[in-house]
Amino acid sequence: MKEKNKILNYAQDLGALIALILLVIGISCVSPEFRTWNNFLSLLRQSSINGLIAFGMTCVILTDAIDLSVGSVLALSTALCAGMIVNGVPVGLAMLLALVIGVLLGCVSGVLVTKGRLQPFIATLITMTVYRGLTMIFTNGKPISNLGDSFTLKVVGKGNFYHIPIPVILLLLIFIGFYILLQKTTFGRAIYATGSNAKCAKLAGINIHKTKIIAYAISGFMAALSGLILLSRLGSAQPTLGDGYELDAIAAVALGGTSMSGGRGKIYGTLVGVLIIAVLNNGLNILGVSSYYQDVIKGLVILVAVLSDRKR
Amino acid sequence: MQIEMRGIDKAFGTNQVLKDAGFVLGDGEVHALMGENGAGKSTLMKILTGVYTKDAGTVIVDGKEVHYKNPQEAEKDGIVFIHQELNVLFDLTVEENLFMGKEIKGKFGLCDSKAMKKKAEEALNRLGVSISPSETMSNLSVGQQQMIEICKALMVDAKVIIMDEPTAALTQSETAVLFEVIEGLRKSGVSIVYISHRMEEIFELCDRISVLRDGTYVGTKNIPDTNMNEIVKMMIGREIGERYPSRDCEIKEEVLAVEGLTKTGVFENVSFSVRAGEVLGVSGLMGAGRTEIMQAIFGNLPYESGKVKIEGKEVQIKSPMQAMKQGIGFITEDRKTEGLMLEESIQKNIALANLGKVSDKNIFLKKKKEEDLVSKAIEELHIKCFGPDHECNNLSGGNQQKVVFAKWIYTDPKILILDEPTRGVDIGAKKEIYTIINKLAANGVAIIMVSSELPEVLGMSDRIMVVREGLVRGIISKEEANQENVMTLATGGTI
Numbered sequence: 001m002k003e004k005n006k007i008l009n010y011a012q013d014l015g016a017l018i019a020l021i022l023l024v025i026g027i028s029c030v031s032p033e034f035r036t037w038n039n040f041l042s043l044l045r046q047s048s049i050n051g052l053i054a055f056g057m058t059c060v061i062l063t064d065a066i067d068l069s070v071g072s073v074l075a076l077s078t079a080l081c082a083g084m085i086v087n088g089v090p091v092g093l094a095m096l097l098a099l100v101i102g103v104l105l106g107c108v109s110g111v112l113v114t115k116g117r118l119q120p121f122i123a124t125l126i127t128m129t130v131y132r133g134l135t136m137i138f139t140n141g142k143p144i145s146n147l148g149d150s151f152t153l154k155v156v157g158k159g160n161f162y163h164i165p166i167p168v169i170l171l172l173l174i175f176i177g178f179y180i181l182l183q184k185t186t187f188g189r190a191i192y193a194t195g196s197n198a199k200c201a202k203l204a205g206i207n208i209h210k211t212k213i214i215a216y217a218i219s220g221f222m223a224a225l226s227g228l229i230l231l232s233r234l235g236s237a238q239p240t241l242g243d244g245y246e247l248d249a250i251a252a253v254a255l256g257g258t259s260m261s262g263g264r265g266k267i268y269g270t271l272v273g274v275l276i277i278a279v280l281n282n283g284l285n286i287l288g289v290s291s292y293y294q295d296v297i298k299g300l301v302i303l304v305a306v307l308s309d310r311k312r
Numbered sequence: 313m314q315i316e317m318r319g320i321d322k323a324f325g326t327n328q329v330l331k332d333a334g335f336v337l338g339d340g341e342v343h344a345l346m347g348e349n350g351a352g353k354s355t356l357m358k359i360l361t362g363v364y365t366k367d368a369g370t371v372i373v374d375g376k377e378v379h380y381k382n383p384q385e386a387e388k389d390g391i392v393f394i395h396q397e398l399n400v401l402f403d404l405t406v407e408e409n410l411f412m413g414k415e416i417k418g419k420f421g422l423c424d425s426k427a428m429k430k431k432a433e434e435a436l437n438r439l440g441v442s443i444s445p446s447e448t449m450s451n452l453s454v455g456q457q458q459m460i461e462i463c464k465a466l467m468v469d470a471k472v473i474i475m476d477e478p479t480a481a482l483t484q485s486e487t488a489v490l491f492e493v494i495e496g497l498r499k500s501g502v503s504i505v506y507i508s509h510r511m512e513e514i515f516e517l518c519d520r521i522s523v524l525r526d527g528t529y530v531g532t533k534n535i536p537d538t539n540m541n542e543i544v545k546m547m548i549g550r551e552i553g554e555r556y557p558s559r560d561c562e563i564k565e566e567v568l569a570v571e572g573l574t575k576t577g578v579f580e581n582v583s584f585s586v587r588a589g590e591v592l593g594v595s596g597l598m599g600a601g602r603t604e605i606m607q608a609i610f611g612n613l614p615y616e617s618g619k620v621k622i623e624g625k626e627v628q629i630k631s632p633m634q635a636m637k638q639g640i641g642f643i644t645e646d647r648k649t650e651g652l653m654l655e656e657s658i659q660k661n662i663a664l665a666n667l668g669k670v671s672d673k674n675i676f677l678k679k680k681k682e683e684d685l686v687s688k689a690i691e692e693l694h695i696k697c698f699g700p701d702h703e704c705n706n707l708s709g710g711n712q713q714k715v716v717f718a719k720w721i722y723t724d725p726k727i728l729i730l731d732e733p734t735r736g737v738d739i740g741a742k743k744e745i746y747t748i749i750n751k752l753a754a755n756g757v758a759i760i761m762v763s764s765e766l767p768e769v770l771g772m773s774d775r776i777m778v779v780r781e782g783l784v785r786g787i788i789s790k791e792e793a794n795q796e797n798v799m800t801l802a803t804g805g806t807i
């Protein structure tokens with residue numbers, strides 16, 4: 001029975017991957033444009049933004065919480081970064097500060113959830129709204145551009161390393177980092193334990209407040225990092241940047257089989273979920289499917305994925 | 313109503329749960345159904361009430377063969393099953409719970425609140441309990457909630473009420489009320505099927521006992537003609553020997569001293585001490601503040617004043633983490649909500665309290681260390697499982713409890729607090745747990761054992777502390793303690 005369970009688990013794990021592969025093969029068959037190396041690379045690059053956010057989101061969801069504020073964190077940290085650059089702060093330092101700001105913004109959500117005892121959904125709904133408002137105030141509702149042509153800023157989003165886009169490399173490295181964090185460290189165990197049974201975790205000596213706050217901090221960091229990639233690619237900070245990104249990230253986490261009530265899920269699943277969404281976006285665009293239909297199709301794919309996961 | 317179940321078979325997949333099971337229930341009798349966990353008692357009752365369908369066998373109710381397809385059909389014939397996990401909606405009122413799905417409709421098909429309230433009051437009065445129909449369910453104690461369930465059964469004119477572990481979460485006084493109610497039901501001709509692990513209760517309350525073992529009917533005895541040893545033997549198929557294995561170990565220096573611990577309204581001026589190698593039993597009614605005192609010592613509940621000293625030094629413990637650093641372990645009352653991550657493997661559960669031990673500088677997990685620790689635990693504590701990956705959900709109560717023990721034993725505690733260590737655990741596993749406790753004591757661990765089972769406290773403790781309404785009413789040595797004086801202290805008397 002144990003062996004059977006293991007095989008079943010692997011099959012479940014592989015299910016999403018198989019779906020991804022079938023999707024790629026299917027679209028490749030009908031579209032020659034899709035199956036080019038260049039398109040493949042740009043698909044991966046497009047997926048990196050959602051991917052990085054979704055990794056952070058996975059941590060938060062595993063602790064039995066949610067982070068709706070990621071899109072707003074992305075916008076606010078990016079706007080502040082652009083503002084600093086325009087005002088003469090060295091680009092590298094401004095980018096570093098943007099990441100720190102992301103962490104702090106994430107921590108605020110974490111503190112509201114733990115010390116403030118707000119439901120995660122409500123707490124991050126609040127921070128989402130407030131951060132977006134602050135972004136609007138800071139930018140006066142207008143894009144901040146004229147960021148100069150600093151190499152540091154450009155390389156993050158537009159650079160290549162042996163023909164592989166830097167964002168893709170970042171995505172892979174950070175994926176490995178998250179895998180180690182969640183599977184190989186005591187902190188990873190604390191995250192799973194907090195989501196699985198918070199009372200039990202607390203009584204076993206785990207600081208569940210700290211665990212949750214760090215999870216939110218990670219989520220904020222990842223949002224800010226993907227903001228920098230966007231800033232680099234767009235060359236300006238839009239106040240509406242990242243609007244709705246939380247939904248794509250949550251969709252990727254759900255597609256990857258992570259339980260929305262925490263305690264169960266793998267970062268590898270999230271990566272596959274991110275890629276499925278990216279392939280759908282890219283493929284359907286290339287096939288010329290109207291964006292209205294794209295949303296319906298994406299929704300249905302998530303439905304199928306979540307339903308098949310429930311049979312477990 | 314008479315019920316006869318004969319030759320019942322039931323398998324879930326390849327797992328044969330019942331094989332030639334059955335029993336005969338007479339008119340107006342209280343009939344105990346006994347057997348170890350997994351013996352098939354609940355399954356048999358679920359077949360009777362149409363929750364499951366049987367693979368083979370016959371069910372005869374008042375001379376007629378029946379095939380209930382769902383609990384509603386059984387209910388129509390007057391057979392009601394009150395499950396161990398009470399089926400109540402906590403956010404609704406008593407009245408709403410009582411009439412769930414059977415609301416009295418008035419004009420325009422709207423609910424007639426007045427009529428329902430009146431009928432509810434009548435039914436509650438008939439049971440002799442004073443609960444307001446407009447009270448919210450979550451404000452009631454577990455005992456009161458149980459009364460509502462019984463009331464619900466009476467409102468559909470139940471002739472047979474099946475109760476699964478009804479006293480598991482009740483205080484002694486609530487149990488007494490329940491017994492009175494059952495007595496009343498018996499007199500009015502209602503038959504009761506009483507599933508429980510508590511021998512003393514069964515011998516006090518029931519007329520006959522039927523025993524199941526490994527899904528098979530073993531036999532039925534009249535209470536006056538039998539004794540506990542015979543029943544235990546029928547249940548496990550062998551002699552179990554002493555229920556409480558004896559312990560012969562040296563009691564050494566004082567390890568924990570609590571002085572004047574106070575949290576107003578919960579517990580006040582609590583002072584006691586425990587020595588290495590000693591088992592201090594903590595007795596008292598449920599709600600007396602025993603668990604809260606232990607939670608406070610473990611840093612999970614803030615207190616206002618008082619001192620906790622470990623090995624003579626005063627310590628400040630503000631969280632479970634700090635308590636663990638001081639060498640305290642805590643096996644909580646409710647393993648399902650506090651003790652275990654039910655959906656996780658045995659390995660992850662045991663490792664949780666030992667993360668420092670199975671990792672490198674408390675950062676990176678060491679797979680080998682973790683696996684070694686867990687296999688050692690499975691072997692030493694005889695945890696019956698397929699291996700370290702076995703999900704705790706699928707373990708029996710006794711084995712789940714052993715996993716909780718393993719989790720704490722390997723933190724090498726100096727002081728181990730056990731809160732209801734054998735609740736919901738069958739007789740065989742109970743004895744294994746007592747053996748583990750004895751072994752720990754022999755290794756010099758100071759043990760505090762909170763338990764609502766008086767025989768267990770008397771059988772296992774070196775000294776017994778009795779708590780009533782948040783106050784320590786007395787600490788009695790093993791030699792002096794007996795059922796009477798402990799109960800007297802627990803219920804407010806003096807000795």
